[in-house]
Amino acid sequence: MRKLFLPLLIMTAAMFAYAPVAIQNAPYESTMGLVQKIFYFHVPSWFAMFSATAVCGMAGAVYLFTGRKDADRIAVSAAELAVVFGLMGLLTGPLWGRKAWGVWWQWDARLTSALVMWLVFVAYLLLRKYGGAGSEKLSAVLALFGMANVPFVYLSVNLWRTVHPKTSVVMTLEPDMGRPFLLSTLAFLALFVLVLAARVRLENTRAALDDVYLSLED
Amino acid sequence: MRRATSFVVCLLFLAMFAVAVMAQQPPQPPEGFVPAASVQGQEQLPAAPLVITAYSVVWLLVFGYLWSIWRRIARTEHDLAEVTRRIAGAQRR
Amino acid sequence: MSPERRQSFAATVWLVTRKDLIIEFRSREVVYTTLFFAVACVLIFAFGFVREGVAVDDAAAGILWIAIAFSGTLALGRTFERERQNDTLRALMLTPMDRPALYVGKLTGVLLLLAVVEAIVTPLIALMFHAPLFAFPVWIASLLAAGTLGFAAVGTLFAGMLVRARSRDVLLPILLYPITIPVIIAGVRGTAVLLQPEANLPVARMWLSILVFFDVVFITLALWTFEPAMTE
Numbered sequence: 001m002r003k004l005f006l007p008l009l010i011m012t013a014a015m016f017a018y019a020p021v022a023i024q025n026a027p028y029e030s031t032m033g034l035v036q037k038i039f040y041f042h043v044p045s046w047f048a049m050f051s052a053t054a055v056c057g058m059a060g061a062v063y064l065f066t067g068r069k070d071a072d073r074i075a076v077s078a079a080e081l082a083v084v085f086g087l088m089g090l091l092t093g094p095l096w097g098r099k100a101w102g103v104w105w106q107w108d109a110r111l112t113s114a115l116v117m118w119l120v121f122v123a124y125l126l127l128r129k130y131g132g133a134g135s136e137k138l139s140a141v142l143a144l145f146g147m148a149n150v151p152f153v154y155l156s157v158n159l160w161r162t163v164h165p166k167t168s169v170v171m172t173l174e175p176d177m178g179r180p181f182l183l184s185t186l187a188f189l190a191l192f193v194l195v196l197a198a199r200v201r202l203e204n205t206r207a208a209l210d211d212v213y214l215s216l217e218d
Numbered sequence: 219m220r221r222a223t224s225f226v227v228c229l230l231f232l233a234m235f236a237v238a239v240m241a242q243q244p245p246q247p248p249e250g251f252v253p254a255a256s257v258q259g260q261e262q263l264p265a266a267p268l269v270i271t272a273y274s275v276v277w278l279l280v281f282g283y284l285w286s287i288w289r290r291i292a293r294t295e296h297d298l299a300e301v302t303r304r305i306a307g308a309q310r311r
Numbered sequence: 312m313s314p315e316r317r318q319s320f321a322a323t324v325w326l327v328t329r330k331d332l333i334i335e336f337r338s339r340e341v342v343y344t345t346l347f348f349a350v351a352c353v354l355i356f357a358f359g360f361v362r363e364g365v366a367v368d369d370a371a372a373g374i375l376w377i378a379i380a381f382s383g384t385l386a387l388g389r390t391f392e393r394e395r396q397n398d399t400l401r402a403l404m405l406t407p408m409d410r411p412a413l414y415v416g417k418l419t420g421v422l423l424l425l426a427v428v429e430a431i432v433t434p435l436i437a438l439m440f441h442a443p444l445f446a447f448p449v450w451i452a453s454l455l456a457a458g459t460l461g462f463a464a465v466g467t468l469f470a471g472m473l474v475r476a477r478s479r480d481v482l483l484p485i486l487l488y489p490i491t492i493p494v495i496i497a498g499v500r501g502t503a504v505l506l507q508p509e510a511n512l513p514v515a516r517m518w519l520s521i522l523v524f525f526d527v528v529f530i531t532l533a534l535w536t537f538e539p540a541m542t543e
Contacts, residue, residue, distance in 0.1 A: 112492075116492045119489040135476060138476060138540065146490065
């Protein structure tokens with residue numbers, strides 16, 4: 001696992017270095033023009049956020065039912081990443097929307113449900129910070145309930161008429177736009193894995209410190 | 219070795235940022251974006267500042283978060299070293 | 312499940328619910344305070360949303376569900392606080408009963424309490440906002456039932472989980488509201504389309520089915536996670 005870190009890091013750096021060039025060369029969208037290029041990092045941020053919530057939920061479930069501490073460490077790291085990537089999506093979206101829709105925010109199905117999802121994981125972090133002992137299990141339950149929302153968020157644009165572009169947009173991208181998009185998505189997912197590894201390392205170090213303190217008490 | 223790796227990584231990220239800034243330079247006028255004739259006096263929002271802001275947000279968040287993780291790891295490892303040293307000192311006595 | 316075990320599950324649920332009801336009936340503390348709080352909520356929001364003596368459109372639906380959410384949170388906190396004070400929760404967990412039965416028993420108690428509150432608040436809102444809440448009594452009752460069930464299902468689980476946690480009073484709303492916002496949205500939209508001059512029944516049905524969907528998902532998740540979450 002460790003050995004993969006550096007090659008992945010270099011690959012990610014290379015992808016991020018090339019991405020702006022690829023995005024610059026992608027054709028302009030006919031109705032939205034330049035501002036549509038935010039799409040190339042807005043959508044991948046949300047993909048990364050969903051991956052983070054999936055990891056958090058699954059790791060939390062493993063911890064809840066088996067008591068494995070390393071699962072809990074992965075869960076709390078993934079939750080923090082979910083908040084960070086979600087924040088990215090929530091900030092880039094309105095910047096795009098301001099130009100494309102004329103308003104910074106709309107209370108439509110996709111935006112509302114995405115914001116709520118993000119809030120669930122902010123609540124997760126608050127619970128971990130202020131809930132005291134035993135909050136690891138409680139947060140795992142919260143993550144599971146949060147994950148129940150995910151299909152709702154994803155499908156909301158297809159179920160209701162909203163201003164937000166539908167999910168089919170991604171599938172029907174023409175190759176000139178599809179390739180930079182794929183590159184950005186891969187870059188963000190690779191970045192997600194890297195940052196998750198770094199964050200888990202922090203948790204492991206904290207756990208080692210706790211173990212040392214505990215052994216002191218013996 | 220770790221320092222060298224981090225230095226290389228920092229350089230790579232800086233290079234990416236530079237390329238990004240240069241790539242944003244002159245945006246061509248978007249084809250197909252024809253303002254309707256009936257729209258009068260309504261100012262068209264320039265898109266470039268929005269795109270640049272969005273880009274910066276992403277970079278700032280990524281860097282900021284990585285830096286925060288780095289700082290926290292450093293602090294925890296410092297504490298760990300400190301406590302281990304104290305234990306070793308106490309055991310020697 | 313064999314008939315004997317099914318009997319025992321239902322009997323256990325009834326035992327737990329009956330215990331809560333008896334305690335509540337003796338002091339009536341939670342029901343009176345929750346009721347008063349719900350009415351106060353309605354009044355506060357009424358002052359907020361009334362312009363020149365007339366309520367803003369759709370205000371009635373929103374205020375109804377906000378009152379349910381806020382007073383429900385209070386009731387949930389109070390119900391489990393009672394268990395914490397005499398450490399009776401540990402006693403409950405030690406008895407050899409099905410954990411899910413304990414959860415369902417607590418949930419039933421909370422639902423009955425909220426039903427009483429809603430029975431009083433709904434006519435009050437109909438009166439104060441001239442809202443035709445009794446034009447479609449079955450629909451409104453179904454929406455209220457399904458929505459309250461979803462809210463209470465998550466709330467009972469979280470309130471039980473948080474009994475031993477620090478800062479539990481502020482953490483319950485923090486955890487509960489983001490998860491139950493979709494339930495509240497569905498409830499408000501469903502009620503609002505029924506209160507319009509030309510009520511939109513198909514849309515109300517859609518929101519009702521969403522509520523039922525959430526109920527199923529939440530109750531299933533709650534039954535699944537109640538035991539591991541409550542055991543130390």
